[in-house]
Amino acid sequence: MRRPPVPTREAATIEIVAEQAGVSAKTVSRVINNERGVRTETRARVMAAIEKLDYQPNLAARGLAGARSFLIGLFYDNPGDYLSEFQTGAVQRCRESNLHLMVEPLVAADPDLTRAVSTLIRQLRLEGVILLPPLSDLPEVRATLAEAGIPAVHIAPMHRQDDSPSVDTDDRAAARQLTDELIERGHRRIGFMLGRAGHRATEQRYLGFADAMHAHGLAIDPKLVQTGNFEFAEGLECARRILSSPERPTAIFASNDDMGAAAVCVARQMEIALPQQLSIVGFDDAPVATMIWPQLSTVRQPVRSMGRAAADLIIQHKPHRRGWPQPMPRPHLDLEVILRGSIAAAPVGAA
Amino acid sequence: MRRPPVPTREAATIEIVAEQAGVSAKTVSRVINNERGVRTETRARVMAAIEKLDYQPNLAARGLAGARSFLIGLFYDNPGDYLSEFQTGAVQRCRESNLHLMVEPLVAADPDLTRAVSTLIRQLRLEGVILLPPLSDLPEVRATLAEAGIPAVHIAPMHRQDDSPSVDTDDRAAARQLTDELIERGHRRIGFMLGRAGHRATEQRYLGFADAMHAHGLAIDPKLVQTGNFEFAEGLECARRILSSPERPTAIFASNDDMGAAAVCVARQMEIALPQQLSIVGFDDAPVATMIWPQLSTVRQPVRSMGRAAADLIIQHKPHRRGWPQPMPRPHLDLEVILRGSIAAAPVGAA
DNA sequence: AAATGAATTGTCAACGCTGTCAATCGGTGC
DNA sequence: GCACCGATTGACAGCGTTGACAATTCATTT
Numbered sequence: 001m002r003r004p005p006v007p008t009r010e011a012a013t014i015e016i017v018a019e020q021a022g023v024s025a026k027t028v029s030r031v032i033n034n035e036r037g038v039r040t041e042t043r044a045r046v047m048a049a050i051e052k053l054d055y056q057p058n059l060a061a062r063g064l065a066g067a068r069s070f071l072i073g074l075f076y077d078n079p080g081d082y083l084s085e086f087q088t089g090a091v092q093r094c095r096e097s098n099l100h101l102m103v104e105p106l107v108a109a110d111p112d113l114t115r116a117v118s119t120l121i122r123q124l125r126l127e128g129v130i131l132l133p134p135l136s137d138l139p140e141v142r143a144t145l146a147e148a149g150i151p152a153v154h155i156a157p158m159h160r161q162d163d164s165p166s167v168d169t170d171d172r173a174a175a176r177q178l179t180d181e182l183i184e185r186g187h188r189r190i191g192f193m194l195g196r197a198g199h200r201a202t203e204q205r206y207l208g209f210a211d212a213m214h215a216h217g218l219a220i221d222p223k224l225v226q227t228g229n230f231e232f233a234e235g236l237e238c239a240r241r242i243l244s245s246p247e248r249p250t251a252i253f254a255s256n257d258d259m260g261a262a263a264v265c266v267a268r269q270m271e272i273a274l275p276q277q278l279s280i281v282g283f284d285d286a287p288v289a290t291m292i293w294p295q296l297s298t299v300r301q302p303v304r305s306m307g308r309a310a311a312d313l314i315i316q317h318k319p320h321r322r323g324w325p326q327p328m329p330r331p332h333l334d335l336e337v338i339l340r341g342s343i344a345a346a347p348v349g350a351a
Numbered sequence: 352m353r354r355p356p357v358p359t360r361e362a363a364t365i366e367i368v369a370e371q372a373g374v375s376a377k378t379v380s381r382v383i384n385n386e387r388g389v390r391t392e393t394r395a396r397v398m399a400a401i402e403k404l405d406y407q408p409n410l411a412a413r414g415l416a417g418a419r420s421f422l423i424g425l426f427y428d429n430p431g432d433y434l435s436e437f438q439t440g441a442v443q444r445c446r447e448s449n450l451h452l453m454v455e456p457l458v459a460a461d462p463d464l465t466r467a468v469s470t471l472i473r474q475l476r477l478e479g480v481i482l483l484p485p486l487s488d489l490p491e492v493r494a495t496l497a498e499a500g501i502p503a504v505h506i507a508p509m510h511r512q513d514d515s516p517s518v519d520t521d522d523r524a525a526a527r528q529l530t531d532e533l534i535e536r537g538h539r540r541i542g543f544m545l546g547r548a549g550h551r552a553t554e555q556r557y558l559g560f561a562d563a564m565h566a567h568g569l570a571i572d573p574k575l576v577q578t579g580n581f582e583f584a585e586g587l588e589c590a591r592r593i594l595s596s597p598e599r600p601t602a603i604f605a606s607n608d609d610m611g612a613a614a615v616c617v618a619r620q621m622e623i624a625l626p627q628q629l630s631i632v633g634f635d636d637a638p639v640a641t642m643i644w645p646q647l648s649t650v651r652q653p654v655r656s657m658g659r660a661a662a663d664l665i666i667q668h669k670p671h672r673r674g675w676p677q678p679m680p681r682p683h684l685d686l687e688v689i690l691r692g693s694i695a696a697a698p699v700g701a702a
Numbered sequence: 703a704a705a706t707g708a709a710t711t712g713t714c715a716a717c718g719c720t721g722t723c724a725a726t727c728g729g730t731g732c
Numbered sequence: 733g734c735a736c737c738g739a740t741t742g743a744c745a746g747c748g749t750t751g752a753c754a755a756t757t758c759a760t761t762t
Contacts, residue, residue: 011473013718024742029720037740056473060414061718064747069411079435081638088430088456100475103454105439122362122407124451232642261642268644287432288642291583291612293619364748375712380750388710412748415717419750 089307128314175208235262294341440658479665526559586613645692
């Protein structure tokens with residue numbers, strides 16, 4: 001009494017595909033992994049069988065049997081605006097290589113951080129890890145990953161390490177370019193709102209600003225450079241300090257859009273006409289940049305592309321005899337300056 | 352010539368733990384999986400060995416051998432603001448049960464959506480899937496998951512299905528409550544900006560608004576109810592239509608904060624004093640709500656808690672003989688009305 | 703003290719795939 | 733025609749864990 005061959009929905013295994021194609025399981029495996037040394041005709045036959053049976057290799061089995069896990073980790077701390085864009089880019093790149101992304105929130109200040117990282121990489125056997133700031137700057141995380149021999153890509157790290165790749169944008173050049181736009185419009189006294197101390201972006205954006213000022217022979221008044229922390233609330237204080245200066249600036253460069261929005265609020269409260277009496281620019285092209293009036297001129301971050309690039313670095317990484325390939329891959333993605341209503345010519349008669 | 356017992360960093364296997372504890376591998380497995388039928392003393396001994404060797408069970412092996420995969424999927428389409436918060440909540444809940452979250456962006460309009468879903472669930476053998484809107488409303492996704500017997504949790508679905516659990520917030524009650532605040536402050540003519548047609552939130556928020564109006568015997572002027580789509584740009588148009596009405600309202604209820612921010616912009620352009628001449632409220636407590644002046648009164652969504660709840664539903668789900676447990680779990684999380692500067696008493700002499 | 707049965711523990715064979723290495727195939731050169 | 737060599741392909745043994753079921757232990761009962 002044998003069952004008729006019901007077209008059961010049981011997941012096809014590699015054995016079944018092999019039978020269908022008239023080859024061994026190993027050969028099917030070779031095709032799946034795109035190994036060389038399979039005759040074209042054989043490969044085609046296997047592909048057809050895979051297609052016909054709608055076969056999907058089992059990740060767990062592949063991970064157990066082979067050296068790979070097909071898993072990449074994305075470790076982050078603050079789920080900011082940009083995380084979802086970034087991860088979407090990373091997943092897209094992963095898909096192209098049949099990898100999967102495991103997102104893992106971590107707390108940078110956690111005393112057990114090392115243990116948490118260690119647990120993750122050993123349980124999952126990650127093939128690589130993408131570290132978003134501020135995790136990209138923690139030595140203990142770097143060390144744990146390095147010790148386990150897991151390639152890590154650091155996103156916008158404060159301190160570049162020579163032994164690990166990173167994805168960066170040239171914030172400095174973009175900040176300089178945006179500052180140029182202000183100077184070209186006649187602004188001479190320009191305030192600057194710094195981001196959180198210790199972030200690479202904080203440093204680079206200020207340097208770009210200073211580059212432009214110096215290139216035009218303009219002085220930076222220290223009183224007009226105030227420390228913020230990338231957050232709106234702190235930005236309010238920061239903007240107040242700048243705008244209550246006896247000699248008020250005609251423009252403000254905020255290190256990100258949230259603080260730029262804060263400057264807009266403060267200006268409004270002080271009844272400063274925008275943009276006639278004060279130009280304000282931000283950075284990031286966050287959603288808020290277009291949700292206020294006037295809309296902020298800013299710099300668009302190619303966040304999704306950065307996600308792609310990060311995943312790509314891990315995927316491209318072929319283990320060498322020792323360490324990473326030389327030279328260290330370190331893609332720089334282009335930023336785009338976006339001019340909107342918040343920028344205008346300096347008021348006539350300004351210093 | 353035998354090597355000295357270097358404290359090698361080789362991953363400890365279950366066998367090694369078993370040896371250390373003086374039991375069989377199977378017993379260690381029992382302890383790991385928290386099965387009953389292990390003597391307390393034995394369990395303690397195994398735990399000690401696990402601790403000592405810093406053993407981490409291999410996910411792939413567990414997935415291959417057992418019925419479980421320890422993987423939950425989070426499928427989303429638009430990476431909005433709230434995704435990262437939501438997923439962080441979901442991951443936190445997963446960690447408590449040693450599960451992992453795989454995030455997978457999908458395109459609702461993709462003709463191959465079914466195939467994409469099918470590939471994912473078979474490759475990964477997901478134990479469950481969380482569907483964010485608008486994916487939570489696509490019949491083909493539901494069907495594919497149901498056919499594969501994979502529990503799915505639907506977040507804020509438009510149409511509740513009786514055969515699947517969902518996580519909802521009571522938008523209607525919160526909208527009513529927020530509207531009450533306006534009415535209590537003397538507002539009688541209130542405009543309403545609708546969200547995107549077909550979303551549950553759009554419907555529920557309007558119904559809550561209508562509930563409050565009717566409860567107070569107030570009429571809703573159809574001209575003051577305009578269709579938006581949750582986006583800022585469209586919100587501008589929408590607000591313009593409402594505010595250019597011959598009999599201008601004294602308050603506007605926007606279905607989300609982005610549109611609320613748009614109303615603020617338009618009011619400013621029309622030189623309407625905020626909040627003296629016009630109160631504006633939003634919904635979601637998005638970042639923008641506190642980045643504009645005046646700050647928007649709104650309703651805070653417990654996004655992270657929703658993520659937790661969604662993961663919890665999957666984890667709690669114990670396969671029954673047939674279908675899901677009765678009654679269908681459907682947690683409703685409490686929303687919080689937040690009053691900020693954008694709400695004020697209706698101008699004296701208003702209708 | 704032997705029998706009983708529930709609680710506890712162990713044995714062993716998968717799970718679906720890949721790594722290793724051996725076997726086979728086809729074409730060359732002499 | 734035969735030894736030889738590179739290109740293909742296959743056989744087989746795990747990878748680290750769990751499921752099914754057998755074995756053992758131990759407190760009770762007769």
